[in-house]
Amino acid sequence: MRLGKMLIIGERINASNKSVGQALANGDKEFLQNLAKAQADAGAAFIDVNAGAATDWAGSSTALMEWLIDVVQEVTEKPLCIDSDDPAVVQAALKRYRGETVMINSVNAEPERLNSIGRLALERKTSLVALVMRDGGIPRTVEERLDAADAIMTHLVGLGVKEEQVYFDPLVLPISVDSTQGLITLKTIAGIKARYPSAKTVMGLSNISYGLPNRRMINRAFMVMSAAMGLDAAIMDPLDAKAMSLARVADMLTGEDLACKKYIKAHRKGLLVE
Amino acid sequence: MNEDMIAKLKENVIQGRKTQDDEGIDEDLTGPGVVELTQQALDANIPVAVIIKEGLTAGMQVVGEKFSTKEYFIPDMLASAEAVGAAMDIAKPYLEVSGGSTNGKFAIATVKGDIHDIGKNIVAILLKGAGYEVHDLGIDVPTEKIVEFVRTEKPDYLGLSALLTTTMVVMGEVADALKQAGLREQVKVLIGGAAVSIEYAQEIGADAYCADGFEAIKQMEAFQTA
Numbered sequence: 431m432r433l434g435k436m437l438i439i440g441e442r443i444n445a446s447n448k449s450v451g452q453a454l455a456n457g458d459k460e461f462l463q464n465l466a467k468a469q470a471d472a473g474a475a476f477i478d479v480n481a482g483a484a485t486d487w488a489g490s491s492t493a494l495m496e497w498l499i500d501v502v503q504e505v506t507e508k509p510l511c512i513d514s515d516d517p518a519v520v521q522a523a524l525k526r527y528r529g530e531t532v533m534i535n536s537v538n539a540e541p542e543r544l545n546s547i548g549r550l551a552l553e554r555k556t557s558l559v560a561l562v563m564r565d566g567g568i569p570r571t572v573e574e575r576l577d578a579a580d581a582i583m584t585h586l587v588g589l590g591v592k593e594e595q596v597y598f599d600p601l602v603l604p605i606s607v608d609s610t611q612g613l614i615t616l617k618t619i620a621g622i623k624a625r626y627p628s629a630k631t632v633m634g635l636s637n638i639s640y641g642l643p644n645r646r647m648i649n650r651a652f653m654v655m656s657a658a659m660g661l662d663a664a665i666m667d668p669l670d671a672k673a674m675s676l677a678r679v680a681d682m683l684t685g686e687d688l689a690c691k692k693y694i695k696a697h698r699k700g701l702l703v704e
Numbered sequence: 705m706n707e708d709m710i711a712k713l714k715e716n717v718i719q720g721r722k723t724q725d726d727e728g729i730d731e732d733l734t735g736p737g738v739v740e741l742t743q744q745a746l747d748a749n750i751p752v753a754v755i756i757k758e759g760l761t762a763g764m765q766v767v768g769e770k771f772s773t774k775e776y777f778i779p780d781m782l783a784s785a786e787a788v789g790a791a792m793d794i795a796k797p798y799l800e801v802s803g804g805s806t807n808g809k810f811a812i813a814t815v816k817g818d819i820h821d822i823g824k825n826i827v828a829i830l831l832k833g834a835g836y837e838v839h840d841l842g843i844d845v846p847t848e849k850i851v852e853f854v855r856t857e858k859p860d861y862l863g864l865s866a867l868l869t870t871t872m873v874v875m876g877e878v879a880d881a882l883k884q885a886g887l888r889e890q891v892k893v894l895i896g897g898a899a900v901s902i903e904y905a906q907e908i909g910a911d912a913y914c915a916d917g918f919e920a921i922k923q924m925e926a927f928q929t930a
Contacts, residue, residue: 445869446898482869482899491870516870567819567843606778607822640822641778 435686436653436677437476437663439511439533440469441634443502445482454494455485462498463505470506472668473701476533477502479523480513492522499526511535511559511665517546524554535559535665536599539581548589558591559632561599562618568601570608572617575601579622583629597632597663598622605648606641612652616659623660632663646670654680671703678702706750710759713741717763718770720783722790729780738787742794752798756835760788760795764833768918782826788833806837808924812863813841813850815878818871823897827863830917836861836924847874847881854887861924864910866897875900876908892927894920 442465445451453461466477479502481495488494495514502510509531512523520534536559537547551558560582562575569575579598586596600618603611615638619631633656639648650673653664657680666673675696682693696702712735719728721737736744738760745755767784770776799805810831814824821843832838841853854862862882866872875895882888892911895904896919905913911927914920 446867451869451899483873565819565844567821604778604822607782607826643774643777 435681435684436657436661437632438474438668438674438677439476439478439632439663439665440466440472440474440668441478441636441665442469442667442669443478443498444480444513446480451482454481454498457485457487457497459501462501466502466508467505469668470508472671473674474508474668475663476509476511477506478511478513478535478665481519491516492519495519495523496526499523503528509533515543517543517550520547521550524550524556531557533557533559533597536561537582538562539564539578539585541585544582544585545589548586548591551586551595552589552591555595557595557597557630558586559597559599560586562601562622568603570614572614572621575614575618576621576625579625583626593626593628594630596626597630598626599633600631602633602635602637602652604640604642605638612638612655616655619656619659619661630662631660632665633661634665636666646673649673650676653677654683657681657684671701675702675704706745706748709741709745709748709750710754712736713738713745713755713759714763714766716741717760717784717788718766720767720780720787722783722787726783726787738791739794742791746795746798752795752802756792756795756799760791760833761835764788764830768921771916771918778826782829785826785829785833789829792832792835807835808837808860808928809839809857810836810861810863810924811839811841811850811853811857811859812865813845814843814865815850815871815874816844816846817874818866818868819843820865820867820897823867824863824865827865827896827914827917827920831863831920834921847878850878851881851885851887854882854891855885859891861892861894861927863914863920864893864895866895866899869899872897872899872904875904875910879908879910892924894923896920 445454469477479498481498484491485494509529511533512520513535514520534551534556537543538561562578564578600615602615605612622631635649635653638652639645654676678693678696681687682690687693716738719733721728723737723739726737771781812824812828828838828840864875894912894914895910896914902913912923
């Protein structure tokens with residue numbers, strides 16, 4: 431089932447979240463499976479799986495990721511977004527995963543990682559999230575981010591990866607720390623779409639609202655604004671029904687929902703929350 | 705008169721008005737901001753120690769309380785800290801003349817493998833505003849570089865930051881490397897970041913876990929009075 435153009439990647443299974451970290455440390459299968467199912471039921475197109483570092487019982491970060499993949503696959507057939515910057519963990523996860531469609535999250539412009547993860551993406555024909563940054567942190571300007579995107583695309587195409595396999599992440603920094611960062615991200619999305627029309631864009635929304643009150647409201651607004659710039663996918667909380675409704679609205683307002691059919695269908699099913 | 709000036713300074717710190725052009729939280733507040741008031745107070749021969757303690761630091765203390773009760777948010781806190789940081793730059797030459805010193809030397813780094821700098825930067829700004837001499841070693845800082853800095857520059861405090869569970873472990877390596885180099889006793893190690901916990905601080909033998917910059921200030925004050 432694909433609700434609309436904007437691809438929703440469920441962000442909840444992430445080791446950096448305290449309760450998820452706890453569940454991973456305790457091997458709490460039920461907690462993680464409930465989270466996977468809830469996100470799938472809420473309309474997530476992909477489930478992001480981030481297992482973090484090794485736990486006492488799992489021994490290594492690879493073993494933990496393999497276990498997590500098994501746990502999630504037991505309850506849903508939704509495609510997974512394998513979230514790790516360690517090529518060994520990604521490789522093991524891809525081996526363990528039974529489904530067809532899969533996304534790797536993520537690489538940056540660092541050549542060594544581009545090589546190893548790019549090859550994995552090529553072999554398995556996966557989508558690949560590419561952060562538009564080099565070593566040494568997140569570039570503060572649009573130009574530097576687009577330069578990093580160029581470096582990444584040149585490298586990946588050189589390996590044989592197709593442009594449409596690449597999901598560029600324009601990067602999001604908290605608006606609470608630097609009030610120019612919202613527009614910088616939006617302009618980066620537009621810049622990437624102009625340079626690489628067949629490539630996609632994806633980003634985690636919640637970073638934008640760090641340190642501010644009413645975070646979900648900010649995340650939702652940012653998602654709609656990003657859709658206008660051409661954002662193709664959002665890593666977000668699918669259990670936020672208002673955000674899911676706004677994703678449908680954004681599809682419609684950007685001409686991605688012919689004759690507003692999907693929007694009206696969602697309304698008839700009672701899926702839209704005002 | 706002098707008391708009035710210090711009270712105004714403190715109020716403007718709380719309102720986060722760095723200069724006369726800045727908007728405070730109370731929209732009706734106008735007139736000189738923290739930078740102008742600090743200069744006026746120095747010109748009026750108010751002792752620099754009084755300006756820092758009763759104006760700047762006292763103001764930041766209120767900001768810290770408001771932040772911990774969630775009345776203030778990160779932008780509020782940053783505005784105040786930046787105002788105080790700018791005031792400290794003005795006060796520094798006077799401080800040196802009067803023979804006073806900073807609260808101590810504080811080095812801060814995001815550990816090797818981790819490139820997250822927002823939390824680290826906030827803490828650095830805040831501590832500068834609290835009167836510490838801050839040395840920001842940057843992000844993705846190799847353990848050897850941190851050890852070398854402790855050896856040669858002898859900071860009183862070392863703050864380590866990591867956002868990820870995968871990079872948090874490097875903090876333990878830094879603590880071990882300091883121990884091996886015989887430097888562990890000369891510096892207090894404070895750790896923080898999303899992945900880090902008080903349990904982890906205990907596990908690696910850090911001197912303190914700090915949930916945010918204000919907690920770091922509290923911890924360092926506790927070390928000073930201990």
